Amino acid sequence: MLLARLFDEKFASLYRAGKIMGGVFLGRGQEALSVSIGVHLRTGDVFAPLIRDLAGRLAFHEPVLDAARTYLGSVQGPMRGRDGNVHRGRPKSGQLAMISHLGAMISVVNGILFARRMRGVDGTVGVASYGEGATSTGSFHEALNQAAVEQLPLVVVVANNQFAYSTPTVRQFACDSLLARATGYGVAGAAVDGTDLGACLQVVGRAIAQARAGRGPQLVVASLLRLCGHGEHDDAQYISPALKASPAGRDCVKVAEQYVLQQEWAGADTIAHWRAEAAQTIEAAVVTAQRESAPDPFAPHYWSALASQHRWERREEGS
């Protein structure tokens, strides 16, 4: 989560320097929850991250270069300049490339889990990560219900970060807790303090283990505060100082560092060393991506959207 925090800070500074085209979306304040997903996933599992899941992606073995290359538009990145920033992924490695429409990735995860079951592959877990805003969509509802009907090993992690862009939760839903929805869908539910790394590791880990053990879909709802704007273009003045000072407003990275020190798992100098190491890794990735080529609009392969293009062309040549 330290690497993710520092990487995000690097992206923010590249954005301010005008080095990144398009938006930059940070996971600041959500790293503890996000990393808890990634560390509990195994090779063969599936993760549909949201825009604030750099920590979870890295923990689920997304190459460090992927984020740098995608933000900077390198042709060597997984999206080859065709899509940017947080819309990256490697579907063959279980890292799904999100579309922007909220809730839409959950049923895609369901489909992969459904296919695994049909093919007789056991033990796969799929996690879809969303914010509380996505819980208001039809897609979210349909997909969670579908997973429950099919009893798929799906874990949906909802980061209630208090705002969907600028919209507060009171304008998003009227139930006391989003956790109540788990009962409605017939799935297991668990709440967690999203600022507490230890609690996140435990609760998310348990949900993933339950799904893996065949106990059906799991909903985890974390409360925390987005410690940044929706994107770096947004100064988030709508977030009140009172909310920032509330328990939900704690910085999960600081909380985790204090905990590590208290438990004497590492000293201040070790943490400083981790930071320096992470900063070096990030710098190297950014330098590499910056040196790589941008996409060439005259390369014809960019302008065909069909995997079966060869099928049609071969016939044209043959006729």
Place this chain on the structure above:
Amino acid sequence: MSITYLEAIRAAQARALAEDPRVFIYGQDVGAFGGAFKATKGLAQEFPGRVVDAPISEDAMAGLAIGAALDGLRPILEMQFADFSTLAFNQIVNQAATLFWRTNVPCPLTLRLPCGGTAGSGPFHSQMLETIYAHYPGLVVLTPATVEDAYSMLLEAVAIDDPVIFCEHKFLYYHLKAEALPTEALPANEARIARTGRDLTIVTYSAMVHEALAAAEELRGEGWEVEVVDLRSVKPLDTDTVMASVARTGRLLCVGEAFPWGGVTAEVVARVVSEGFDLLDAPPMRLNAKDTPVPYHPNLWSAHRPTARTVAMAARKVLHS
């Protein structure tokens, strides 16, 4: 023995399931019940666990099919009516259609859309949506007009590595019969000359092919030889066959059952005019459904869509201009 258009669709699915273990069918009521139109009749019993009932969740149904396709399966997704696919529009046009281009991982799924009007079906069980889907890059849109094409093009749809929108016309389900299933077929992307002629080219697809053929027969009595081109696939669109036909006849009428604004007929006219203006001896013409929702009452419905009579009327206009 004779086989209907609907039976051909069922037979193609049975063959796909039998030949390829990656194929499964997902949709509302498709399992033990056999589908609203019985296009999957008996398949759940014949292929246990591979013909699966879905909740009424078109968005999630499409999402599940996309995920399964990503994982290497070949889903056939049945929408109960094409009209309801609008509820899955986001998954189809934003998720399925963009996936290969964005990630280099193919998304081989077949989306069966029972489309088009039948008497008494009204605004929400009659729509033609090929235009909407053809608009989006990354989708293949097939519109079979014959029993043979319903069979062979559905098999080809399952084999294609892209999301295929398979528009099967409900009006043809029971009416249209063939003696036997085909043993060979044109590739899905090639248009077919359904009737040869020298005076006028009618370009059409799906159920309108039969209205155009009936109109051509009527016009033969008046001394006109009308050529009918069945597009078969609206995307890709076989412009070569269309242009070659217009080069022979010098006159063009495009007929479609979809709403008139934009669409396949407009696309064909635009291509012919911009690439083959010199081939034309008269202004080309389009004939589509009317610009209203599809009406319920049979009197209104038969006036809303093109029919052999209105196709013949439009053809005379082009022939006399």
